[in-house]
Amino acid sequence: MHQDIERILVTEDEIVEICDRLGKQLTIDYQGKKPVFLGLLKGCVPFMSDIVRKVELPIEIVFMSVSSYHGGIASSGDVKIKMDLDIPISDRDIVIVEDIVDTANTIVTIMDLLKHRGAKSVKMVTLLDKPEGRLRPYQPDYVGKVIPKEFVVGYGLDYDEFYRNLPYVGVLKPEVYTKKHE
Numbered sequence: 001m002h003q004d005i006e007r008i009l010v011t012e013d014e015i016v017e018i019c020d021r022l023g024k025q026l027t028i029d030y031q032g033k034k035p036v037f038l039g040l041l042k043g044c045v046p047f048m049s050d051i052v053r054k055v056e057l058p059i060e061i062v063f064m065s066v067s068s069y070h071g072g073i074a075s076s077g078d079v080k081i082k083m084d085l086d087i088p089i090s091d092r093d094i095v096i097v098e099d100i101v102d103t104a105n106t107i108v109t110i111m112d113l114l115k116h117r118g119a120k121s122v123k124m125v126t127l128l129d130k131p132e133g134r135l136r137p138y139q140p141d142y143v144g145k146v147i148p149k150e151f152v153v154g155y156g157l158d159y160d161e162f163y164r165n166l167p168y169v170g171v172l173k174p175e176v177y178t179k180k181h182e
């Protein structure tokens with residue numbers, strides 16, 4: 001795995017600092033509330049696990065599974081719900097937990113859906129933001145780190161379902177994904 005990484009963009013130490021900082025901010029901002037932390041599978045898993053332990057509030061954790069990549073390195077723009085929520089969310093404060101915002105197709109689609117279902121508020125926390133990739137205007141509420149428009153893997157982020165278990169976020173060597181399509 002490690003030999004397929006060109007360079008590290010977010011180190012393990014930085015990830016710890018990000019979770020600490022964002023967890024503290026969410027604890028302040030949601031004081032007196034019982035928010036629902038909604039993770040978008042599967043990329044959110046390591047980040048969800050680390051950030052919720054830094055949030056000192058009574059929270060619920062739920063998951064949805066959506067897909068927009070279908071195995072490549074560019075979003076297809078077609079967001080599919082593969083697994084829906086198992087609790088009603090009307091009148092609840094929702095915090096969506098994401099690994100990365102790129103085109104913003106996924107987050108805008110899910111936000112619209114949750115508002116349509118009657119959520120009281122919908123905000124999002126993302127580990128990474130790639131603002132240069134936007135196809136729709138969107139500014140995440142809580143951002144761990146802004147990164148350039150490069151394809152990254154690790155700490156939940158995959159290429160063809162692999163590399164999610166890397167403990168850091170790195171740029172994949174281009175030959176790894178060009179080789180596959182030769």
Ligand code: IMP
Pocket residue numbers: 040043068069075098099100101102103104105106107150151152153157158159
């Ligand atoms: P968006 O809909 O284009 O904003 O993309 C959101 C989803 O695309 C994320 O939750 C990731 O699953 C995936 N994604 C976007 N950029 C990357 C990347 O650089 N590496 C791996 N997955 C990515």
